[in-house]
Amino acid sequence: MSEDLSEVKRDVRVQADVSARLITHLRDDTTDLADQDLHVPIEHFVSPVRAKAEIALMKTLPLLVAHCSEIPNAGDFVTREVLGVALLIVRQSAGGVQAYLNMCRHRGGRVETKPSGSKRVFMCQYHGWSYERDSGALRNVPYESSFDQIDRGCNGLHRYKTEQRHGLIFVDMSNDRERSLADYLGGEVDAQITPWELEKSSIYLERTFTLDINWKLVMDGAIDILHPRFLHVGGVGELIETNVGVYRRYGRHGQHFGARTKLRKLIKAGVELNGGSKYIGSNLVIYPNAMMIAAPDHIEFWTVWPSIESPSKSITQIRFLVRSEILTPEIEKRLQKSWEILENAATKEDWPMERYIQQNAEAAPDGMFRYGRSEVSCQHLHLQLAADLAGNGG
Numbered sequence: 001m002s003e004d005l006s007e008v009k010r011d012v013r014v015q016a017d018v019s020a021r022l023i024t025h026l027r028d029d030t031t032d033l034a035d036q037d038l039h040v041p042i043e044h045f046v047s048p049v050r051a052k053a054e055i056a057l058m059k060t061l062p063l064l065v066a067h068c069s070e071i072p073n074a075g076d077f078v079t080r081e082v083l084g085v086a087l088l089i090v091r092q093s094a095g096g097v098q099a100y101l102n103m104c105r106h107r108g109g110r111v112e113t114k115p116s117g118s119k120r121v122f123m124c125q126y127h128g129w130s131y132e133r134d135s136g137a138l139r140n141v142p143y144e145s146s147f148d149q150i151d152r153g154c155n156g157l158h159r160y161k162t163e164q165r166h167g168l169i170f171v172d173m174s175n176d177r178e179r180s181l182a183d184y185l186g187g188e189v190d191a192q193i194t195p196w197e198l199e200k201s202s203i204y205l206e207r208t209f210t211l212d213i214n215w216k217l218v219m220d221g222a223i224d225i226l227h228p229r230f231l232h233v234g235g236v237g238e239l240i241e242t243n244v245g246v247y248r249r250y251g252r253h254g255q256h257f258g259a260r261t262k263l264r265k266l267i268k269a270g271v272e273l274n275g276g277s278k279y280i281g282s283n284l285v286i287y288p289n290a291m292m293i294a295a296p297d298h299i300e301f302w303t304v305w306p307s308i309e310s311p312s313k314s315i316t317q318i319r320f321l322v323r324s325e326i327l328t329p330e331i332e333k334r335l336q337k338s339w340e341i342l343e344n345a346a347t348k349e350d351w352p353m354e355r356y357i358q359q360n361a362e363a364a365p366d367g368m369f370r371y372g373r374s375e376v377s378c379q380h381l382h383l384q385l386a387a388d389l390a391g392n393g394g
Contacts, residue, residue, distance in 0.1 A: 026263065037372055038370070044216070044382075046362050055083050059085075062170040066078055066167070070116065076091045081304070088122065089100060090133050103157070105157070166194065185253070186253070210314075211315070213312070220381075222283070240261060255282055354356050
């Protein structure tokens, strides 16, 4: 008796070694483990000094800020606020993408105030200075004769290094010209993203939540495998296995592979399994703050941003990316059901618990939080942050 877990257009095959290892874990009641527990200072979740250092670090790394489907045509744009920086992200005439600081070089107004649209020229509504969409060059200065001579070559919009890969748009505010996005992600991450054809996908659903929770606690809750059966009784806890998984490190990034509960039932029934994402879920963390959670018919993308106002606040954006060729009425019903399950788990279970943790951390910031050996995905995030902040991240 056998079952192919990779259905056409709805499933992506998981590597054979990962699938085999996960099945062995289910049979033996084991899981991948770190070498030892990790103790993280509680003050890391409440300290303004630590929060400022983490934000400064993020500004030196490529950050996921948009998807190609948001700006498909020349002149299309979106505006974003990322770590307190106002960005204007534009599709150029030649097909590339460019992010600018959304700040007029005259007196600092925003040259675009709408969240999205399409334009050939961007003009600050304060005094009418305008800029080219492709280069950001200063185009027109009303009443220019009333100014000293303006060097247009030095007064265009400030540009940030911007790259698109797999349909995902990244901005590097450090403008590091020696580091490519391909090098930052690495071949292993590329291999995990490629089969999902995100460049052919579109955003089916998008939600943004402002939370009174440190951003790392939100990340912890989404990648932790130890809590589903306890916190998500009757919901997610019935759908995915607790404390069973395979973890792969990809440099700064990492990926957890976990079993859906039906997989254990199939194993007990003696079904010969060919591993795919129908019964094996995965959560790829694109360091520092993005997560790609694979489902049979969509990708659940999270970006979790620290607030510049307080270490006890964060902004979480969740998007469902769906390949256009599979978006049928049946799939839409499945997507709505998936969102209902996720929304309930996040808003009624995960985030309230994380808020309790945040309140406790604020009241008692001394001491340590313990991350056990099976909480390897959480450990990896905190260890990498510590290494980068110490200048040893590589």
